[in-house]
Structure formats: structure tokens, C-alpha cells
Amino acid sequence: MSEKLELTGMVLSALPMGEYDKRLVILTKERGKISGFAKGARRQNSPLLAAAKPFSFGVFECYEGRSSYNIYQAQISNYFEKLSLDLDTVYLGMYFLEFADYYTREGNDEQQMLTLLYAALRALENPKLDKRLTRYVYELRAMVINGEYPEVFCCTACGSTENLQAFSQEKNGVLCADCAAENPAEPILGSTLYTLQYVMSAPIERLFAFRVTDEVLGEFIHIQERFRKKYIERKFKTLETGLL
Numbered sequence: 072m073s074e075k076l077e078l079t080g081m082v083l084s085a086l087p088m089g090e091y092d093k094r095l096v097i098l099t100k101e102r103g104k105i106s107g108f109a110k111g112a113r114r115q116n117s118p119l120l121a122a123a124k125p126f127s128f129g130v131f132e133c134y135e136g137r138s139s140y141n142i143y144q145a146q147i148s149n150y151f152e153k154l155s156l157d158l159d160t161v162y163l164g165m166y167f168l169e170f171a172d173y174y175t176r177e178g179n180d181e182q183q184m185l186t187l188l189y190a191a192l193r194a195l196e197n198p199k200l201d202k203r204l205t206r207y208v209y210e211l212r213a214m215v216i217n218g219e220y221p222e223v224f225c226c227t228a229c230g231s232t233e234n235l236q237a238f239s240q241e242k243n244g245v246l247c248a249d250c251a252a253e254n255p256a257e258p259i260l261g262s263t264l265y266t267l268q269y270v271m272s273a274p275i276e277r278l279f280a281f282r283v284t285d286e287v288l289g290e291f292i293h294i295q296e297r298f299r300k301k302y303i304e305r306k307f308k309t310l311e312t313g314l315l
């Protein structure tokens with residue numbers, strides 16, 4: 072008899088299996104990303120009917136099987152229902168889940184990714200925050216957590232911390248004025264540089280609560296789009312829809 076477990080986490084995806092069941096992928100605090108079988112989750116009287124859906128966050132009760140977990144009950148504390156109020160928002164939310172799925176593994180410590188995902192979805196639900204900014208902040212920070220990031224605190228060519236004025240995709244970071252004259256690079260606004268520094272280092276709880284001008288947002292998006300494409304070859308299904 073395997074032992075009962077309580078795992079805290081968020082459903083990343085839910086696939087129908089057979090007539091009444093579901094296969095869930097859950098990002099958990101305790102075990103990293105797990106795959107779980109939710110027997111009978113599509114039956115009208117199932118205790119898992121509402122829980123076995125993407126975005127559901129809470130405590131999942133399960134048994135550990137040989138190759139997967141058997142989930143039999145859940146206490147959901149947040150369904151992120153406001154995300155489904157409009158199509159753009161729910162697609163962005165699905166993209167966040169897919170991005171988290173790409174970067175996480177079973178058995179890894181994925182607490183930071185879970186905390187980041189939760190905070191990013193909360194920010195998406197907040198009508199006062201710019202959804203495009205939320206998206207690129209989430210992307211960059213997720214990449215930082217997984218060890219992929221540009222150098223934004225000093226010149227990536229000479230190490231100087233002064234006169235940082237340009238960004239080089241090739242050298243993967245900022246350049247000082249002297250080095251920018253000798254390397255292909257694009258000028259970067261001081262506020263954009265500060266935004267990159269903030270996104271890479273601020274505590275996750277405060278990560279999404281800031282605003283930028285359209286100009287800074289444009290530069291940030293430009294840099295992050297190219298950065299993501301350079302380091303992640305995978306095509307995300309949610310991006311392929313062309314809706315984002």
C-alpha cells in the first residue's frame with residue numbers, strides 16, 4: 072500500500088482520458104512537476120470535477136503509484152476564475168502555464184517557479200496592470216530562475232558599471248559607451264536598463280507591481296522577444312495560435 076500524500080500546487084494541464092477520467096500535470100511545491108491520474112474526474116458527482124482544470128491551485132490528495140500519482144481529492148483555494156472573463160487574458164494565462172511546463176521537471180525544487188507563476192496569474196487578473204508588461208516580466212524572470220539571463224549589471228565586454236548605454240544581443244548583455252562603439256549594439260534607455268535589473272532581482276511578491284512608459288515597454292519587449300527566441304527553440308502552442 073503506498074502512502075497518502077498532500078501536495079500543494081497548480082494544475083498546468085488536464086487531458087481527458089477514457090470516458091470519465093483525466094490526466095493532470097501539476098506543478099507542486101513538494102515534488103516539482105508531477106503527472107497524476109484523476110479517476111472519475113469527469114463524472115458529475117466527482118469531488119475532482121471542478122479541481123481537475125488548468126489554473127486550479129490548492130492541495131491535492133493522492134497516492135504515489137509506480138509511474139504516476141493517483142489523485143482522489145483536492146481543496147482548491149484559487150481557481151483564477153477572472154482569467155476567463157476575456158479571451159486574450161485566458162490565452163496569456165495558458166501561455167504562462169505552458170512556459171512553466173517547459174521549464175520544470177519532476178523531482179526538482181520548483182518552488183520559485185510555482186511562486187512566480189502564481190504571482191504572474193494574479194497580476195494578469197488585475198485590470199490595473201498592463202498585460203503585455205506582465206507577460207514579459209514573467210518570461211524573463213522564469214528564464215532567470217532557470218539560469219538563462221542577460222548581463223545587465225555591468226558591461227558584458229569590459230566589466231565597467233558606468234555609462235551603460237547599449238544592449239548587445241550578440242554579447243548577451245549591456246555595453247558601456249566605449250565598448251558600444253566597437254561592437255554591434257542598440258542604444259538602451261536608462262529606464263529600460265533599470266527595468267531589466269529590477270525584473271531580474273526584485274522579490275517575486277513585488278515583481279509585477281510597477282509601470283513603465285510605452286517607450287520603455289517597447290524596448291523591453293524588443294529585447295526579451297529576441298532573448299527568448301535565442302535560448303528557447305521550442306514553439307509554444309499558445310503562441311502559435313497567433314492570438315498573443
Ligand SMILES: [Zn+2]
Binds near residue numbers: 231246247248250
Ligand atoms: Zn565596456
